[in-house]
Amino acid sequence: MEAIQNKMRSRKEIKVEAAKAANPAHHERVMAYHKDADIIENVLAQNKHLVKDINLKEVTIRVRYRKRARNQLQCHPVLELSPSVHKRFLEAGKLYIDLQKVAVYDQSPLVQCAKCLGFGHTKAVCGEKTATCSYCADKTHEWEKCPRRKQNEEPKCKNCWENGIKTEANHEAFSNKCKVRQKWDEIARSRIAYC
Incomplete structure (x- = not known):
């Protein structure tokens, strides 16, 4: 990492500085x-x-x-x-x-997309064409029209399902129970100065 910084500093048009922790x-x-x-x-x-x-x-x-x-x-x-x-x-x-x-x-500093349910961006800049249901992970409808939710069926988290945590995917994509969300939240919080 230090070698990269030294190489970058040798170029006058590029400014190199350490990332500053954000405020909580x-x-x-x-x-x-x-x-x-x-x-x-x-x-x-x-x-x-x-x-x-x-x-x-x-x-x-x-x-x-x-x-x-x-x-x-x-x-x-x-x-x-x-x-x-x-x-x-x-x-x-x-x-x-x-x-x-x-x-x-x-x-939490974590940003989660309401369209694709991914992390690190919002729906305003999401590259997906269609929205994914945050309740059942289906791409044919959104949360408001979810037939599984209306029939009180068990939810299915898109992020856990895609990351191979299928046995623990019985929650909505925005749930704090989500193991994938917890991992991303920990990463996002690592950039915050909590004292």
Whole structure:
């Protein structure tokens, strides 16, 4: 690896540097009318007791994106946090945001495609022509129209099935029980600075 880096450094037009670990993230459930700036302001103002002994220069909080919620009045903002703040918030378990006391959930950095059910990309950039059902792994229909799901039959994970773990494939493709998903999640988390 070092030989490759030295060779790359000899070329002036190429810049070589070590990959930096990304900040961890978590999400919580808040009211959808909150703007991103309001969420950050409320988190800092109403939870000072959790970060009082951390240097303010080390505190990073930003809304990375928002996940939709079933309830249209709610949203699930995913906050990117500095490692020390992330640890404190998870240990506390709950945060005050506006008039709410909300639970804090660790957010996996793993990205899973809703079209092909693979990992590392989203459906917006997926190269597959047809979608795969996340319940039964069939390419002729999507989850909403799955006859096996409607008849309460056992699910079949596409990723476990394709990776030869057929005896443990009785879960949906997005399930946390999925051994393949767990492996990819571990890989994705290895690039995060958890302190």
